[in-house]
Amino acid sequence: MRTSSMLEQLMEALRCLPGVGPKSAQRMAFHLLQRNRKGGLQLAEALSQAMTEIGHCDQCRTFTEQDTCHICTNPKRQSNGQMCVVETPADIAAIEATGQYSGRYFVLMGHLSPLDGIGPSDIGLDLLDYRLAQGDIEEVILATNPTVEGEATAHYIAQLCKAHEVNASRIAHGVPMGGELELVDGTTLSHSLLGRLKL
């Protein structure tokens, strides 16, 4: 369809969002134009601000528009000797939502992947090395994804912790709560057997 070129540009631009195809982009563009121009303008403003001003925390590498994020500057978090290593800022959101953790974080922004040319310095392990050397971290909790790359990254960081004489632990893998044992895949089930806890 040939429409006004500005509308076409908007539909094309909306497709940079994950999960938005041509049909959804059209629906979004018409919705904003017809019903919510103010919201559209606010979105434009928030987008251009976020894209230009949000950088990485100089302590944990998560997204923040300040030099240091609000978790790293929190004195309560600083006195806690735990550091949780995650792959993405979204993982911080998930862990914070549990309310079970009150230490600091370190965000890799990816995982080791030699085939894609992603080595230790690309995921900030030089900064992690520096932070472990400072000596205020007592335990590193490795919460990378349970994938081949995530496991390899966790293993690599565990070695780094050993070199600095810092305890390293890995989050438990096993049967998800509320699931049925018979529907759980074999690898998960064998992990849950190997990682059994004494009652």
Place this chain on the structure above:
Amino acid sequence: MRTSSMLEQLMEALRCLPGVGPKSAQRMAFHLLQRNRKGGLQLAEALSQAMTEIGHCDQCRTFTEQDTCHICTNPKRQSNGQMCVVETPADIAAIEATGQYSGRYFVLMGHLSPLDGIGPSDIGLDLLDYRLAQGDIEEVILATNPTVEGEATAHYIAQLCKAHEVNASRIAHGVPMGGELELVDGTTLSHSLLGRLKL
């Protein structure tokens, strides 16, 4: 979750898009920040341009950044005496995609809905009245939605056409192509019987 306030603003702003909840908004924000900041900036630009500059065509009321849209200014379309009345600009897109129609359009931007206080002038029927009076329209094809409001709107416009001695027709309602007769609802089936064509 408390994150950087700019990130929170972005997630909140993304929720003005139809079908985007808190989870999708978070995914979109992180995706843009991590992988496609350039795309995000382009989207911001396209959005602010579209929201401020796109208005309505002075002939057919569809979205355009010009005074008159490219369909209304097309001389081939002008010499065609047909006018198709639709509820939204998205309907134009759908009809254009069929390649079956080469006349002009008129976009109501809604339908008559007395309960919501939407009367004839709110859906541009004064402009339609003026255009019908000009005398270059020979047939009005009513392609409003097959809903109660759409049918009522079509009926109202058919009366308007009668007053101007212009032919009015309604698009056919019946069994969709490729569907199975046994799965079609009763109202549609009775419409397809009533609207049967002689072979």
